[in-house]
Amino acid sequence: MSVPPAAAARADRRPLSEAARQEIRQLAARYEHRQSALLPALFVAQAEYGWLPPEALEGVAQTLDLPLAEVVSVASFYHLFYLAPVGRHVVQVCTNVSCMLAGCGAVVARLRERLGVGPGSTTPDGRFTWRTAECLAACDEAPVVLVDEDRWPRVQPEAVDDLLARYP
Amino acid sequence: MPESILLKWTRDGGVHDLTAYCRAGGYAAARRVATGELPPESVIDLLVQSGLRGKGGAGFPTGQKWKFIPRSAPIKYVVVNADEGEPGTFKDRTLLEGCPHLLIEGIIIAAVTVGARKAYVYLRREFHRARRLLEQAVAQARAAGFVGERIFGGEHTVEIVVHTGAGAYIAGEESALLESLEGRRALPRLRPPFPAQAGLYQQPTLVNNVETLCHVPAILTLGPERYRELGPPALFSISGHVTRPGVYELPLGTPLRAMIFEHAGGLRPGRRVQAVFPGGSSSMLLTADQLDVPMDYDSLRAVGSMLGSAAVIVIDDSADIVEVIARVVEFYRDESCGKCTPCREGTVWITQVFDRLLGGRGRPADLDLLEGIARGMTGTCFCPLGESVPPSLVASLRHFRHAYERHIARAGAGVAAPPAAGAAHGH
Numbered sequence: 135m136s137v138p139p140a141a142a143a144r145a146d147r148r149p150l151s152e153a154a155r156q157e158i159r160q161l162a163a164r165y166e167h168r169q170s171a172l173l174p175a176l177f178v179a180q181a182e183y184g185w186l187p188p189e190a191l192e193g194v195a196q197t198l199d200l201p202l203a204e205v206v207s208v209a210s211f212y213h214l215f216y217l218a219p220v221g222r223h224v225v226q227v228c229t230n231v232s233c234m235l236a237g238c239g240a241v242v243a244r245l246r247e248r249l250g251v252g253p254g255s256t257t258p259d260g261r262f263t264w265r266t267a268e269c270l271a272a273c274d275e276a277p278v279v280l281v282d283e284d285r286w287p288r289v290q291p292e293a294v295d296d297l298l299a300r301y302p
Numbered sequence: 303m304p305e306s307i308l309l310k311w312t313r314d315g316g317v318h319d320l321t322a323y324c325r326a327g328g329y330a331a332a333r334r335v336a337t338g339e340l341p342p343e344s345v346i347d348l349l350v351q352s353g354l355r356g357k358g359g360a361g362f363p364t365g366q367k368w369k370f371i372p373r374s375a376p377i378k379y380v381v382v383n384a385d386e387g388e389p390g391t392f393k394d395r396t397l398l399e400g401c402p403h404l405l406i407e408g409i410i411i412a413a414v415t416v417g418a419r420k421a422y423v424y425l426r427r428e429f430h431r432a433r434r435l436l437e438q439a440v441a442q443a444r445a446a447g448f449v450g451e452r453i454f455g456g457e458h459t460v461e462i463v464v465h466t467g468a469g470a471y472i473a474g475e476e477s478a479l480l481e482s483l484e485g486r487r488a489l490p491r492l493r494p495p496f497p498a499q500a501g502l503y504q505q506p507t508l509v510n511n512v513e514t515l516c517h518v519p520a521i522l523t524l525g526p527e528r529y530r531e532l533g534p535p536a537l538f539s540i541s542g543h544v545t546r547p548g549v550y551e552l553p554l555g556t557p558l559r560a561m562i563f564e565h566a567g568g569l570r571p572g573r574r575v576q577a578v579f580p581g582g583s584s585s586m587l588l589t590a591d592q593l594d595v596p597m598d599y600d601s602l603r604a605v606g607s608m609l610g611s612a613a614v615i616v617i618d619d620s621a622d623i624v625e626v627i628a629r630v631v632e633f634y635r636d637e638s639c640g641k642c643t644p645c646r647e648g649t650v651w652i653t654q655v656f657d658r659l660l661g662g663r664g665r666p667a668d669l670d671l672l673e674g675i676a677r678g679m680t681g682t683c684f685c686p687l688g689e690s691v692p693p694s695l696v697a698s699l700r701h702f703r704h705a706y707e708r709h710i711a712r713a714g715a716g717v718a719a720p721p722a723a724g725a726a727h728g729h
Contacts, residue, residue, distance in 0.1 A: 269633070273392050
């Protein structure tokens with residue numbers, strides 16, 4: 135993903151907060167081995183920074199007492215960890231078979247037009263990052279769009295503007 | 303519509319409240335198991351007699367799987383595979399969003415039966431609504447004394463932890479799921495040992511799919527004979543070019559034609575069935591003259607396909623099969639974990655050939671090339687993900703060769719194909 139200057143400027147150098155470290159330690163207590171808390175911990179850190187800058191990865195590694203290389207390796211494997219800044223809202227359009235048959239191509243085209251950037255990119259104002267997604271397991275609602283934690287069913291291209299307007 | 307044992311909990315917005323679930327008979331089976339009224343051996347016998355098979359795709363007999371967990375091991379786990387992501391499949395999400403208590407009851411029964419004190423639900427991260435509802439339901443069940451220490455006033459302890467993934471289809475493969483749950487990259491493990499011997503933290507682990515566990519309370523309540531009389535029932539996710547896509551609870555063996563035309567509302571006016579994935583995108587594509595196949599494990603195997611996760615994707619004659627298969631291969635390429643060469647390299651190579659075909663630069667030799675790559679991937683991949691690619695690719699080359707040849711002919715005439723509907727794809 136490209137790094138928009140506006141979002142990159144927001145990244146600061148502060149270490150992972152004590153509150154986040156505390157939350158991660160509590161998460162680790164749910165498991166027999168502390169490394170099991172790594173995925174949940176990365177989400178805690180990602181919630182604090184909006185993405186996973188080096189400080190976040192270091193903070194997670196220190197708190198769980200894991201090698202930084204291991205933390206980076208795991209973070210880079212999963213689609214939902216952001217190793218570069220993202221916009222305030224993340225839009226995921228499912229383009230897998232059922233959504234493709236239901237016409238997601240037109241939704242993708244509309245998003246590209248309205249947001250002015252291609253999939254995998256962030257708008258210059260830092261408001262949206264959008265990308266295509268693999269099956270969201272909602273094929274009965276195809277074409278499906280996930281904005282942050284909200285799933286929008288049967289999205290038609292002409293509804294894209296209204297949808298985006300809900301996320302200032 | 304036949305009597306429903308699963309979807310009855312999801313109708314009219316579903317049952318999310320513990321009191322309402324109990325009033326309708328919920329947690330009665332779990333109580334009998336937790337208080338010792340129904341001992342573990344009896345539970346397993348009932349499951350074996352019911353004929354229940356795993357609903358995650360592999361179809362392994364569930365009673366057998368539970369029996370494999372060694373009695374004597376001091377530490378055991380139950381892990382719920384709620385990482386539903388096979389394209390076309392949405393039944394587990396429907397159950398989770400409709401009635402999370404049904405899953406919790408199944409988990410309690412499984413944990414007590416195999417002697418596990420702790421269960422982890424590995425939930426797809428994208429299931430935000432399911433996560434909220436499941437966490438709320440676990441909290442309700444804990445407050446009622448159904449989850450935690452000395453459940454139902456008996457002597458068993460069952461803790462349930464809801465854990466989310468982070469976006470990786472391969473984490474739905476059970477050994478990769480365990481790796482992910484241990485906080486590592488979701489790479490599949492070499493088997494044996496199987497999870498029943500050495501699973502989570504190398505301890506005996508029962509891994510079951512969401513739907514599988516949701517069948518268990520009804521089997522104990524109705525008895526295996528009545529359960530079998532109902533079909534046995536199974537959930538089918540039907541999507542694609544049908545007018546009423548959705549999850550349908552139907553007897554195993556219901557003909558594919560009835561599913562499409564009686565239950566899912568048929569096709570749009572004037573359209574004909576071109577092809578169908580009967581069990582998700584990894585099942586071999588069927589053609590329009592195979593619609594009378596009964597949707598069960600053996601009948602689908604007999605025609606070279608499989609029931610898989612029972613995800614029926616219907617493709618009508620408006621679609622370009624070449625585009626559909628290209629999209630499927632792209633999916634497996636992007637979700638390949640990269641551990642083994644045939645999958646990592648094969649999916650990329652096939653995608654390159656499809657890019658050529660769809661870009662109007664296809665060559666006649668490309669079809670043999672695709673066959674050859676598919677052959678090279680067959681039986682050589684480390685896990686089922688790579689093995690998912692060849693069946694449909696080969697079937698499409700056999701049954702829809704004209705569609706491929708059309709693209710090649712266009713290349714010969716110097717005309718580029720229009721961009722594919724799903725072609726605007728990338729991360």
